[in-house]
Amino acid sequence: MTLSRLILGLLSLAPMTGYELKKHFDATVNHFWSADKAQIYRTLAALVKDGFCVAETVQQDGLPSKQVHRITEHGRAALLEWLETESSPDAERNAFLGRVFFAGQLDKEQLHKLFDRRRETARNYLASLQEQLAASPAANPGEALFFQLATLRNGIRHVKAELEWLADIEKELV
Amino acid sequence: MTLSRLILGLLSLAPMTGYELKKHFDATVNHFWSADKAQIYRTLAALVKDGFCVAETVQQDGLPSKQVHRITEHGRAALLEWLETESSPDAERNAFLGRVFFAGQLDKEQLHKLFDRRRETARNYLASLQEQLAASPAANPGEALFFQLATLRNGIRHVKAELEWLADIEKELV
DNA sequence: ATCTACTAGTGGACTTGTCAACTAGTAGAT
């Protein structure tokens, strides 16, 4: 459901191929929803079958032909309906916290490795999110770009929270 | 993988039935990993098949008979190995942020509904996590309970970050 | 000359997780 609506959302901004959708996912959506390309192509086929978008094959010279997908009125309606419905909170899935939960069974060295690695990835991730944000033009509150950047800022807030938590825990563990 | 190791983790604390595992998941693991009971029973069967735990049927009077699962040495080794391996960061999956990403297409009323609902659920969730934490006895850094509570404190940090982010965004949107 | 990456997409196998129904006895509430 979510993937199909996110695809409709991207198609509502511009007609696109599955290949381009994958690029957009990796570049701007990845921090809250990642998508496998096989999954994208299959979902796209389902959207066409449901009449939410239409595909047009475009021949190119020197490159493989491509299928440009365009959202339909029906598709726009489905997107809007989804935007307006309450999102049941996604189940948290955090394997790292699973390791922490049982970390009493680790020796000191492994314990510090666990937290150190987490801190490292969090720091790198924070840097990449901040770069993305800095690379974007400024947005006025309310316009489309503002909301897209808002999701980035959400990610940044959360990674910072993670780093603060790590600092707390590591301090207590001396 | 993760579910099977979390089950092994719980079994490493005490032998248990699938039914009890489900209770433990709902009570203490849910904030970072939720588990469906069908999934628990199937994973448990796989763990037995792999020799990571053994099942013993216990007859009860007045109640259905139950299968108590006990972790084996082999299972403890598998758990430890998992604890020591690096967790590849779980893909973020946040349908709410998906709605935010395209929220430029909503009218003012729907927009505020989107954020208001999120704030409400976040507040309630925060309260429930804090209650859980307050209801726990104090833990000394390094002991098993400390790490279990650390996962709760992680959740609290993150929900607070979410609320701060919401306040930022709502302020900017006037 | 070979290797890699990019463009554009397809197909199969597989894992993980979700939902709902079903069995069956006990105990408490209305």
Added chain:
DNA sequence: ATCTACTAGTTGACAAGTCCACTAGTAGAT
């Protein structure tokens, strides 16, 4: 007397997502 919840577990169908291999031409790098 009926309804609901608890205990304990099983099964089937399905949805969603992942991984890998494959096609096939172009262009740049070593």
